[in-house]
Amino acid sequence: MADVAHGAYEGVRPAEVPDVELYHPKSWWTTYVFSQDAKVIAIQYALTAMSIGLVALVLSWLIRIQLAFPGVLPFIDAHAYYQIITMHGMIMVIYLLTALFLGGFGNYLIPLMLGARDMVFPYVNMLSYWIYLLAVLVLVASFFAPGGPTGAGWTLYPPQAILEGTPGQEWGIILMLSSLALFIIGFTMGGLNYVVTVLQGRTRGMTLMRMPLSVWGIFTATVMALLAFPALFVGVVMMMFDKLLGTSFFMPSIAQMGQHLSYGGGSPILFQHLFWFFGHPEVYIVALPAFGIVSDLISTHARRNIFGYRMMVWAIVAIGALSFVVWAHHMYVSGMNPYFGFFFATSTLIIAIPTAIKVYNWVLTLWRGNIHFTVPLLFAVAFIVTFVNGGITGLFLGNVVVDVPLSDTMFVVAHFHMVMGVAPIMVVFGAIYHWYPKITGRMYNETLAQIHFWITFLGAYAIFFPMHYVGLMGVPRRYYELGESHLSSSVTLNHYITIAALIVGAAQMVFIFNMVWSLFKGKEAGGNPWRATTLEWQTPHTPPRHGNWGKELPVVYRWAYDYSVPGAAEDFIPQNQPPAPQGA
Amino acid sequence: MAIALALVLVVVGSVLFHLWSPWWMTPIASNWRYIDDTILITFWITGVVFVAVILFMAYCLVRYRYRPDRQAAYEPENKKLEWGLTIATAVGVAAMLTPGLFVWNHFITVPDDAVEVEAVGQQWAWSFRLPGKDGKLGMATTNNVSDQNPLGLVSVDPNAKDDIIIQGADLHLLEGKPIKLLMRSIDVIHDFYVPEFRAKMDIVPGIVTHVWFIPTRTGTFELLCAEMCGMGHYSMRGQVVVDNAKDYQTWLDQQTTFGSTMAQAEHLKTAAVGPSQGEEHPDAARVPR
Numbered sequence: 001m002a003d004v005a006h007g008a009y010e011g012v013r014p015a016e017v018p019d020v021e022l023y024h025p026k027s028w029w030t031t032y033v034f035s036q037d038a039k040v041i042a043i044q045y046a047l048t049a050m051s052i053g054l055v056a057l058v059l060s061w062l063i064r065i066q067l068a069f070p071g072v073l074p075f076i077d078a079h080a081y082y083q084i085i086t087m088h089g090m091i092m093v094i095y096l097l098t099a100l101f102l103g104g105f106g107n108y109l110i111p112l113m114l115g116a117r118d119m120v121f122p123y124v125n126m127l128s129y130w131i132y133l134l135a136v137l138v139l140v141a142s143f144f145a146p147g148g149p150t151g152a153g154w155t156l157y158p159p160q161a162i163l164e165g166t167p168g169q170e171w172g173i174i175l176m177l178s179s180l181a182l183f184i185i186g187f188t189m190g191g192l193n194y195v196v197t198v199l200q201g202r203t204r205g206m207t208l209m210r211m212p213l214s215v216w217g218i219f220t221a222t223v224m225a226l227l228a229f230p231a232l233f234v235g236v237v238m239m240m241f242d243k244l245l246g247t248s249f250f251m252p253s254i255a256q257m258g259q260h261l262s263y264g265g266g267s268p269i270l271f272q273h274l275f276w277f278f279g280h281p282e283v284y285i286v287a288l289p290a291f292g293i294v295s296d297l298i299s300t301h302a303r304r305n306i307f308g309y310r311m312m313v314w315a316i317v318a319i320g321a322l323s324f325v326v327w328a329h330h331m332y333v334s335g336m337n338p339y340f341g342f343f344f345a346t347s348t349l350i351i352a353i354p355t356a357i358k359v360y361n362w363v364l365t366l367w368r369g370n371i372h373f374t375v376p377l378l379f380a381v382a383f384i385v386t387f388v389n390g391g392i393t394g395l396f397l398g399n400v401v402v403d404v405p406l407s408d409t410m411f412v413v414a415h416f417h418m419v420m421g422v423a424p425i426m427v428v429f430g431a432i433y434h435w436y437p438k439i440t441g442r443m444y445n446e447t448l449a450q451i452h453f454w455i456t457f458l459g460a461y462a463i464f465f466p467m468h469y470v471g472l473m474g475v476p477r478r479y480y481e482l483g484e485s486h487l488s489s490s491v492t493l494n495h496y497i498t499i500a501a502l503i504v505g506a507a508q509m510v511f512i513f514n515m516v517w518s519l520f521k522g523k524e525a526g527g528n529p530w531r532a533t534t535l536e537w538q539t540p541h542t543p544p545r546h547g548n549w550g551k552e553l554p555v556v557y558r559w560a561y562d563y564s565v566p567g568a569a570e571d572f573i574p575q576n577q578p579p580a581p582q583g584a
Numbered sequence: 585m586a587i588a589l590a591l592v593l594v595v596v597g598s599v600l601f602h603l604w605s606p607w608w609m610t611p612i613a614s615n616w617r618y619i620d621d622t623i624l625i626t627f628w629i630t631g632v633v634f635v636a637v638i639l640f641m642a643y644c645l646v647r648y649r650y651r652p653d654r655q656a657a658y659e660p661e662n663k664k665l666e667w668g669l670t671i672a673t674a675v676g677v678a679a680m681l682t683p684g685l686f687v688w689n690h691f692i693t694v695p696d697d698a699v700e701v702e703a704v705g706q707q708w709a710w711s712f713r714l715p716g717k718d719g720k721l722g723m724a725t726t727n728n729v730s731d732q733n734p735l736g737l738v739s740v741d742p743n744a745k746d747d748i749i750i751q752g753a754d755l756h757l758l759e760g761k762p763i764k765l766l767m768r769s770i771d772v773i774h775d776f777y778v779p780e781f782r783a784k785m786d787i788v789p790g791i792v793t794h795v796w797f798i799p800t801r802t803g804t805f806e807l808l809c810a811e812m813c814g815m816g817h818y819s820m821r822g823q824v825v826v827d828n829a830k831d832y833q834t835w836l837d838q839q840t841t842f843g844s845t846m847a848q849a850e851h852l853k854t855a856a857v858g859p860s861q862g863e864e865h866p867d868a869a870r871v872p873r
Contacts, residue, residue, distance in 0.1 A: 476809075
C-alpha cells in the first residue's frame with residue numbers, strides 16, 4: 001500500500017523542459033469572451049449547459065403534466081408531446097450532462113488538479129466551446145423552424161425519424177442531426193485536449209497513480225467519448241443522406257399511408273447498432289466523471305483517504321473498456337439475432353462487478369471517517385442512494401429475458417433517470433457547492449443550499465422510485481395518453497409523481513438564486529475552506545488567475561488522499577507539501 | 585444526523601411500497617411464468633443488497649459523524665475486504681444471470697408444434713394473418729401492398745390463397761396451443777406487446793421477426809405498440825382474444841380467406857364497370873370492417 005500512499009519519498013526529478021509563458025490576453029474581449037483560459041471556458045461551458053438544461057427542465061414539467069392530467073394544457077397535443085419528450089431527452093443527455101461534466105468540470109479541474117498552467121492547446125479549447133455553443137443554437141433554432149423540432153424520440157430511430165407521421169420531419173430532424181454533428185466536432189477538439197493534457201501536462205511528481213479520482217474519471221470518460229462519438233457521427237451522416245439525398249442506408253422498402261416510397265434494401269437495425277455503440281458508452285461518459293468527482297467529495301468531507309484507490313482506478317478503466325461490449329443490451333427485443341442475447345447479457349452483468357466495487361469503496365470511505373455533514377457530502381450520499389437504486393434495476397434490464405417484459409415500458413424510463421439522470425446530477429450539485437468557493441472566492445448560503453438539497457434528493461427519489469412500478473404493470477413509454485385501458489390505475493400514481501416533479505423543479509430556482517446571490521453577498525471563502533489536499537486548493541490566488549500558479553509550478557510529493565495521517569499536525573497534507581526530513 | 589434518518593426512511597418507504605402498493609405486474613396469461621420467477625429472484629437479491637448498503641451507510645453516518653476529538657482511520661487499502669466483496673458480488677450476479685440465460689434459451693427455442701400466426705404493423709393499426717387450412721403462410725412483400733392487398737401477399741403463391749386475413753378486428757388465439765408469432769411491418773418499426781403474455785418483440789420493416797408463447801387462459805387482452813412509431817404511437821392498440829376450442833372454431837368459421845377477398849375485389853371491379861352497378865354482392869357483409 002505504501003507505494004500509492006504517503007511515505008515513499010521517491011524524490012522529484014528536476015524539470016527537463018523550462019516552463020513556458022502563456023499568451024496573456026490583452027483586452028476585455030479576449031479575457032472574458034474569446035478566452036483561451038480553461039477556467040473561463042469551463043464557466044462558459046457550464047453556464048451554457050445549465051441554460052439549455054433549464055429548457056429541458058421546463059419540458060419535463062410539461063411531460064409530467066400531460067401524463068398525470070391529460071388535456072389540462074391544451075397546447076400539448078400528440079404532435080407537441082413527442083417533440084417535448086425528444087428535446088428533453090436529447091438536451092439532458094448530450095447538451096447538459098456530457099457538456100457539463102467534460103466541458104465544464106473537465107476544463108476547470110484537469111489543469112488545476114494536475115498542476116498545469118492551462119490545457120495543452122488553449123486555442124483549440126476555445127474553438128471547442130464556440131462550436132458547442134453553435135450546436136446549442138442550432139438545436140434551439142429547431143424550436144422555431146417550420147414544423148418544429150423533431151419528435152422522433154431521443155433515439156431517433158429510422159425509418160420513422162425521417163418520414164411523414166413523425167413531428168418535425170420537415171426541418172426539425174435536419175437541424176437535430178446538424179446540431180449533433182457540430183457537437184461531436186466541438187467535443188473532439190476539447191476531448192483531444194483533455195487527453196493530451198492529462199498525459200503530457202502534469203506537473204513534476206504528479207504520477208498517473210497520484211492523480212485525484214476526479215481526473216481519472218474525466219480522463220477515462222474522454223477517451224471513451226473520443227472512441228464512441230464517431231459511431232454516432234456516422235449514423236447521423238448516413239441518416240442525413242437518407243433524408244436529403246434519398247439513399248437507403250437505414251431504409252427498407254416502405255409502403256406508408258398507401259404510398260410506396262422510393263427506398264429499399266436498407267437496415268433500420270444497423271442504425272440501432274451505431275446509435276447504441278455510442279449510446280451505451282455515453283451512459284458511462286456521464287457516469288465516470290461523476291464517479292471520480294464523488295470520490296473526492298466523500299474523501300474530503302469525511303476526512304478520510306479514499307478506500308482502495310488502486311481498485312477504484314482499475315474499476316474506472318475496466319468499466320470504460322467493458323462498456324464498449326454491452327451496447328446491444330438496448331436491443332434485446334429489436335429483432336437482432338437472438339443468440340446475441342447470451343453474450344450481451346453476460347457482458348452487461350459482468351460490468352456490475354467493478355461498479356459494485358466502487359459503491360462499496362465509497363461507503364467504506366465513510367466507514368471510520370470523521371464525517372462533516374456539509375452540503376457537498378449530503379449530495380454525495382444522495383448520489384450513492386440513487387445510484388445504487390438505479391444500478392440494481394440495471395440488473396433487471398441487462399438480464400436479457402427479464403428485459404423482455406420491461407423493455408420500452410416506464411420501468412426503463414425510471415431506471416435510466418435514476419441512474420444517469422438523478423445520480424449524476426446529485427454529483428453535479430455536490431461538485432458545484434464544493435468548488436464554488438474556489439471558482440468565485442465566496443461561500444454559498446448554507447440555509448438555501450440545505451433547502452435545495454432536501455427537496456431535490458427526497459423529491460427526485462419520490463419521482464422515480466414509484467415510476468418503476470408503472471412500468472412493471474406494463475405501461476409503455478412514449479405514450480401521449482393511456483386513454484381507456486386496463487392499465488389506467490397507473491394514473492393515480494402518475495398524479496403523485498407529477499406533483500413531486502413540479503416541486504423538485506421549482507426547488508432548482510433556490511439553487512440558481514443562491515449561486516447568484518452568493519456571488520455578491522457570500523462570505524469570503526479563503527483559499528482552502530474544506531482543508532483539502534488536492535492542488536486546486538493550493539493556488540496562490542483565489543479565484544486562480546490566468547496561468548494558475550504564479551511564478552513557480554507546484555511539485556507533487558504524495559497521493560491525493562493524505563487525510564488524517566497518523567502523527568501529522570493537521571488532518572490533511574496537501575499534495576505539494578514536501579515530506580518531513582528523514583528521521584524527524 | 586437528519587441524513588441518516590432520511591436514508592432509513594428511504595429504505596423503509598421503498599420496501600413498504602414494494603410490498604403493499606397495488607401497482608404490480610398484470611396477472612400472467614402465458615407460459616412465461618419463468619420470466620416472472622426470474623424477476624422475483626432479481627428483486628430479492630438486489631433488494632437485500634440495496635437495504636444492506638443503504639442501512640450500513642446510515643450507520644456510518646451516525647457512528648462516524650464529526651467530533652472534534654476524533655480522527656478518521658487511515659487505511660488506504662484492505663485487500664481481504666475488497667476481494668471478499670468482489671467475490672460475493674460475482675456470486676450474486678451469477679445467481680441472477682444463470683437462471684436468466686436458461687430461460688432465455690427456452691424463450692428463443694420455438695417448439696416444433698407451434699402454429700404460425702402473423703402480425704403486421706403499420707401506422708397506426710394492427711392486422712393479422714392465419715395460415716389457413718394448409719397450415720402455411722404464403723409469401724408476402726411490402727412491394728405488393730395495395731388497397732386490395734393490404735398485407736402485400738404474393739397472389740401467385742398457392743400457399744397464400746387460403747390464408748386468412750384479419751384487418752381492423754381482434755386476433756383470436758386458441759388456449760393452450762403454442763403460437764409462433766411472425767411479425768412484419770410495412771412502414772416503420774412497431775412492437776407487439778401484450779403485457780399479460782410477457783413476450784414482446786419489435787416489428788422491423790424489411791425483415792420478419794418472431795416470438796413464441798402459449799396463451800394459458802381465456803380472455804380479452806390489450807395489445808399495445810411498444811416502439812415509437814410516430815404521432816399515433818399511443819393509439820396503436822388492438823385486442824387479442826384467447827378462446828377455448830369451441831369459441832375459436834366459431835370465430836374461425838366467420839373469417840374470409842385471401843383468395844376469396846381477391847376474387848371478390850375482382851368481381852366488384854368488374855361489377856363497377858358493368859351494367860349491374862350498385863348491386864350489392866352477397867358476400868359484402870363479410871368484408872372485414
